[in-house]
Amino acid sequence: MRALLGAQDAWEVVENGFVEVMDTAGMTANQLKALKETRAKDKTALYLLYQAIDESGFEKIVGATTSKEAWNTLEKVFKGADRVKQVRLQTLRGELEGMKMKESEGVSDYITRVQAVVNQLKRNGEMLTDARVVEKILRSLTNNFENVVRAIEESKDLGTLTVEELAGSLEAHEQ
Incomplete structure (x- = not known):
């Protein structure tokens, strides 16, 4: 999964996390662009995680709002393995x-x-x-x-x- 996420330039956002910004007032155009790119990477990573797991795994991460949250949940699940x-x-x-x-x-x-x-x-x-x-x-x-x-x-x-x-x-x- 790390290789797949890395190939999609999305591993960093999974590793470091992404915090959704609610108030974008006062942000520069470059900051807004960076936020939009990071949000897209996070959603791409979350989508790839959804695609890579079976139904029971999906049920465990369906409530995750970020790829890091989903990744951390999957790590805990598979640690038992x-x-x-x-x-x-x-x-x-x-x-x-x-x-x-x-x-x-x-x-x-x-x-x-x-x-x-x-x-x-x-x-x-x-x-x-x-x-x-x-x-x-x-x-x-x-x-x-x-x-x-x-x-x-x-x-x-x-x-x-x-x-x-x-x-x-x-x-x-x-x-």
């Missing part, structure tokens, strides 16, 4: 650790499967380096890749090797 998030992270960590390439599986398919779990972990706040993912892939390949794995470990710096570079090396061997 932190415990659920921790359980989900534990499950995903276990799934990643238990992954092994199947004999009938292509290396590209296996790496895609690993990346899907890695992406879920990252979306849930897990910090995973490419090096850790590369090491996981290397130690969980089938025995057919034993020589290639040794060659990669000896010739490349695993600390800087990206998953994409590894995939290229392994796919070249597979063919």
